[in-house]
Amino acid sequence: MPTKYWCKSMASSNHTRLVAVLGGCLLGLAACSATAIWHSDQPSAPPDVATGRRLYLASCAGCHGVRGDATGEIAASVFPPPRDFTRGEFRFRSTASGTLPTRADLARTIDLGLPGSAMPSWRGLLSDNEIASIVLFVETLSPRFAQEQRQPEDVILPADLSPVAATPELVTRGRDLYVKMGCGECHGAEGRGDGKAAATSRNSDGTVSHVFDFTYGVYKAGDAPIDVYRTFVTGLDGAPMPAFDQSLPEEADRWALVAYVLSLGRARGLTYYFSERPTWRDPMAANLEAARKTPAQPDATTTPAPESTPPRDDGW
Ligand code: HEC
Ligand code: HEC
Secondary structure: OOHHHHHHHHHOOOHHHHHHHHHHHHHHHHHHHHHHHHHHOOOOOOOOHHHHHHHHHHHOHHHHOOOOOOOOOOHHHOOOOOOOHHHOOOOOOOEOOOOOOOHHHHHHHHHHOOOOOOOOOOEOOEOHHHHHHHHHHHOOOOOHHHHOOOOHHHEOOOOOOOOOOOOHHHHHHHHHHHHHOOHHHHHOOOOOOOOHHHHHOEOOOOOEOOOOOOOOOOOOOOOOHHHHHHHHHHOOOOOOOOOOOOOOOOHHHHHHHHHHHHHOOOOOOHHHHHHOOOOOHHHHHHHHHHHHHOOOOOOOOOOOOOOOOOOOOOOO
């Protein structure tokens, strides 16, 4: 229902009826989320690669490709294109630029998706345990995970990050830092993604890179202060977005920049969120249900899954 009609019925109010309707909606929502939780909360064995592979083929291969090389059936019609996992290069990490993401990083992306791109959020469709299995399978798609030992010190975000509340002074300080650090070269003087370097911006795989427009306000990596902090401190490997962990060492400076960048977002109305309703979830839920019921079996068209998860000592 368009927002203006909601507003109208609120204005000409019969309060009792409105309260009853709202109450009904809330109960409905509670029931839906309870169903979603129960639905995804399958009795769980420890995460394993074979389960991950089965769920990956059902849910991810259409975009990321059966072998993870971003050649799924609909990959060509998606922009930006799905990630090619065989390159072993990951944008959304808590680790230093050039290092592998942690398993928690991969799980976060799968759980929350990348808003504003085709990468969906799987929350409520896949349980945490199923996501953990998929992460194990994704790690078999690039040789980097077997070749490189991840180290705890790869994680460069402080464990006890506590965001500093935005004040007008902090925002002003952030604006100065935005200029000083050269964010505007790419993101533009007013943060509209139209800086000097934006026109020729390319990703490491040669595809066109769209510099982020801060006024758009829909962040792929999340729009909580802690998400924005993570993005510019660790950088987005594979995209021209650099890591500022070395050049911006002071916590106070980092939070000032977070406050400024977030202040550029425009507020969006309720209709925006309603129009984003993820209708794709119904067919995906049916796909997953079928995959869960299929017993594990070798598939001649894909690389066989390893017998067991290789042992690791990186603590995840
Ligand atoms: C409808 C297409 C689509 C489907 C289905 C899909 N993805 Fe994605 N995925 C994308 C796109 C597009 C991107 C890149 C978005 C960007 O960076 O702008 C992406 C990015 C990712 C990344 C980010 C890697 C990084 O750089 O940090 C991960 C991890 C990922 N997908 C995992 C999955 C998994 C696992 C599934 C299945 C559960 C899945 N995706 C299903 C389209 C899809
Ligand atoms: C050399 C160009 C360049 C510079 C300099 C640069 N960025 Fe970026 N930034 C990008 C590009 C390109 C993207 C989009 C990457 C993508 O989604 O593939 C991006 C994305 C981002 C995002 C992520 C938005 C999301 O979708 O989650 C944030 C936050 C960000 N930049 C902050 C900054 C800040 C703060 C600075 C300065 C300290 C900065 N950037 C400097 C190129 C740049």
